[in-house]
Amino acid sequence: MSNLLDLVVSGLGTGAIYALAAIGFTLLWQTSQTINFAQGEFVMLPAFLMLAVMRAGAPFWLAILIGVALSAALLGLAFKRLLVDPMLRHGVLPLAIATMALSIALKESVKTFYSAEAQPFPSIAPSGSLSIFGASVSLQSLCVFAFGVVVVVALNLFLDRTSTGRQMQAAAQNPTVARIIGIPVERMVTLTFVINAVLVALASLLVTPIYLAKFSSGETLGVAAFVAAIVGGFNQVRGALVGGLLIGVVDNLAAAYVSTQYRAAVPLALLIVVILFRPQGLMGRAEERTV
Amino acid sequence: MSDAILEVENLVGGYGEMTILNGASFKAPRGAITTVIGPNGAGKSTAFKAIFGLLKLRAGRVLFDGADVTGATQRRLIAAGLCYIPQGRNVFPELSVRHNIELGLVAAPPDLRDGAQRVEAALDRFPSLRKKAGQQASTLSGGEQKQLEIARGLLLDPKLVMIDEPSIGLSPLMVRQTFDMLRALRDRGVSVLLIEQNARSTLEISDYGLVLELGRTRMFDRAEKVLADPRVVHLFLGGSIEGDAA
Numbered sequence: 435m436s437n438l439l440d441l442v443v444s445g446l447g448t449g450a451i452y453a454l455a456a457i458g459f460t461l462l463w464q465t466s467q468t469i470n471f472a473q474g475e476f477v478m479l480p481a482f483l484m485l486a487v488m489r490a491g492a493p494f495w496l497a498i499l500i501g502v503a504l505s506a507a508l509l510g511l512a513f514k515r516l517l518v519d520p521m522l523r524h525g526v527l528p529l530a531i532a533t534m535a536l537s538i539a540l541k542e543s544v545k546t547f548y549s550a551e552a553q554p555f556p557s558i559a560p561s562g563s564l565s566i567f568g569a570s571v572s573l574q575s576l577c578v579f580a581f582g583v584v585v586v587v588a589l590n591l592f593l594d595r596t597s598t599g600r601q602m603q604a605a606a607q608n609p610t611v612a613r614i615i616g617i618p619v620e621r622m623v624t625l626t627f628v629i630n631a632v633l634v635a636l637a638s639l640l641v642t643p644i645y646l647a648k649f650s651s652g653e654t655l656g657v658a659a660f661v662a663a664i665v666g667g668f669n670q671v672r673g674a675l676v677g678g679l680l681i682g683v684v685d686n687l688a689a690a691y692v693s694t695q696y697r698a699a700v701p702l703a704l705l706i707v708v709i710l711f712r713p714q715g716l717m718g719r720a721e722e723r724t725v
Numbered sequence: 726m727s728d729a730i731l732e733v734e735n736l737v738g739g740y741g742e743m744t745i746l747n748g749a750s751f752k753a754p755r756g757a758i759t760t761v762i763g764p765n766g767a768g769k770s771t772a773f774k775a776i777f778g779l780l781k782l783r784a785g786r787v788l789f790d791g792a793d794v795t796g797a798t799q800r801r802l803i804a805a806g807l808c809y810i811p812q813g814r815n816v817f818p819e820l821s822v823r824h825n826i827e828l829g830l831v832a833a834p835p836d837l838r839d840g841a842q843r844v845e846a847a848l849d850r851f852p853s854l855r856k857k858a859g860q861q862a863s864t865l866s867g868g869e870q871k872q873l874e875i876a877r878g879l880l881l882d883p884k885l886v887m888i889d890e891p892s893i894g895l896s897p898l899m900v901r902q903t904f905d906m907l908r909a910l911r912d913r914g915v916s917v918l919l920i921e922q923n924a925r926s927t928l929e930i931s932d933y934g935l936v937l938e939l940g941r942t943r944m945f946d947r948a949e950k951v952l953a954d955p956r957v958v959h960l961f962l963g964g965s966i967e968g969d970a971a
């Protein structure tokens with residue numbers, strides 16, 4: 435059995451990946467009431483885009499750039515224009531159902547047009563292990579965790595310190611008032627979709643070396659992101675971060691000390707506990723809507 | 726230059742199939758406070774939304790400062806000098822007070838250089854906002870939130886301020902302060918178009934009164950004339966002009 439510190443660090447690594455997906459999920463909900471049930475597949479797909487670009491002969495770094503750009507175009511702009519905008523006119527529920535259909539379509543497309551087999555994927559993080567206080571810790575997990583935290587901090591700085599970021603927050607908190615003072619609400623919502631697409635592309639880049647590129651890998655990721663978002667309060671970037679990290683760590687510890695068989699149940703068990711004792715989420719505030 | 730800063734003609738529109746505005750026409754004279762009164766559901770707030778491009782009109786025209794702005798974007802209306810402060814709470818609860826106010830600069834012309842000074846001046850004008858500048862706007866009292874909305878709305882020196890029931894939920898002292906401020910604005914040449922339930926006391930500080938009923942203009946006159954009209958007295962007591970005339 436690995437040591438506790440290593441378990442926690444690798445949990446933080448996967449947790450940071452969950453957090454990226456959960457934050458994107460939360461942003462979409464905040465700005466456009468989109469509950470994206472395809473979020474897991476959104477994390478699965480960019481790795482395949484990058485693999486396809488590499489197959490065409492591009493080096494890894496270029497494949498990353500093109501993969502992120504393609505993700506922004508497809509999972510950001512096209513997703514919003516072609517699916518969210520038309521469906522949202524019919525309501526939040528039809529849109530949520532449409533994203534479920536999309537998740538199946540994405541999964542099946544990758545299976546049919548790329549491969550049903552798991553594909554190896556290069557890692558941007560170094561392998562090997564590091565010795566901390568005599569305990570050995572996976573260097574890759576440590577790097578993944580650090581990278582995830584850097585991305586979240588950068589996103590937070592953007593949201594809080596730039597005028598565009600604050601306009602995005604304003605558009606999410608009160609779209610009518612945002613419009614009244616001249617904030618281009620529609621453009622802010624589009625920007626959120628692009629940011630989500632970049633977040634899932636980065637999550638994909640981090641997670642795929644660990645779990646391989648597989649058409650079905652979005653299933654667990656989607657659940658973890660969804661639960662992380664709810665555990666964190668659903669309407670908070672900070673909450674989604676904490677939720678993601680928490681699930682990553684608890685998940686890993688449970689796998690080691692309880693049983694790997696029950697591993698998939700861990701996020702859901704955590705969800706039930708949080709809903710029972712803190713329905714507004716760990717960091718969330720009770721929902722308040724002003725008209 | 727017309728003597729009216731705002732002129733609406735024959736506004737027809739509503740929500741979905743429901744028609745709320747039935748051909749309302751009125752003017753807001755320049756440099757004056759005009760108060761819109763009328764029974765609940767008369768379409769006062771809806772008329773404001775229509776003027777500010779938030780409601781699709783089936784017919785009618787909106788002229789602002791001599792230009793046709795029917796269906797214009799909010800950005801364009803703000804740039805033209807129009808400011809709209811809706812009823813209720815219109816702040817971004819989780820942003821700081823200062824950031825809330827700063828967002829009033831979003832639609833500023835690109836050559837505006839003194840944005841930061843304007844924000845400081847706005848905070849100076851409202852000491853309680855200055856004191857809480859770093860706090861989330863959700864921590865403000867109702868009166869302070871209204872002050873924030875007004876401070877934000879005045880950032881770009883609007884020519885006309887349209888404000889919908891600012892006194893709702895405010896203490897009598899805050900109401901008086903708010904009205905004093907609107908009068909001070911008027912004295913600086915800013916035009917004010919105001920909706921109020923508390924018609925009598927509002928008309929007393931207004932220059933013009935406008936009675937809206939069933940989506941139509943029933944009366945427009947100097948405030949003291951409207952105040953003295955026996956039909957309006959009936960309206961104050963909860964009746965309608967329509968019923969009285971019939």
Ligand SMILES: Nc1ncnc2c1ncn2[C@@H]1O[C@H](COP(=O)(O)OP(=O)(O)O)[C@@H](O)[C@H]1O
Pocket residue numbers: 740745763764765766767768769770771772
């Ligand atoms: N968003 C809305 N959707 C549907 N009906 C509305 C909406 N807002 C107002 N109404 C209805 O339109 C009518 C006029 O409302 P409003 O303009 O707010 O009246 P007033 O401000 O004069 O009290 C009312 O009957 C009200 O119920």
Ligand SMILES: [Mg+2]
Pocket residue numbers: 769770771812
């Ligand atoms: Mg009203």
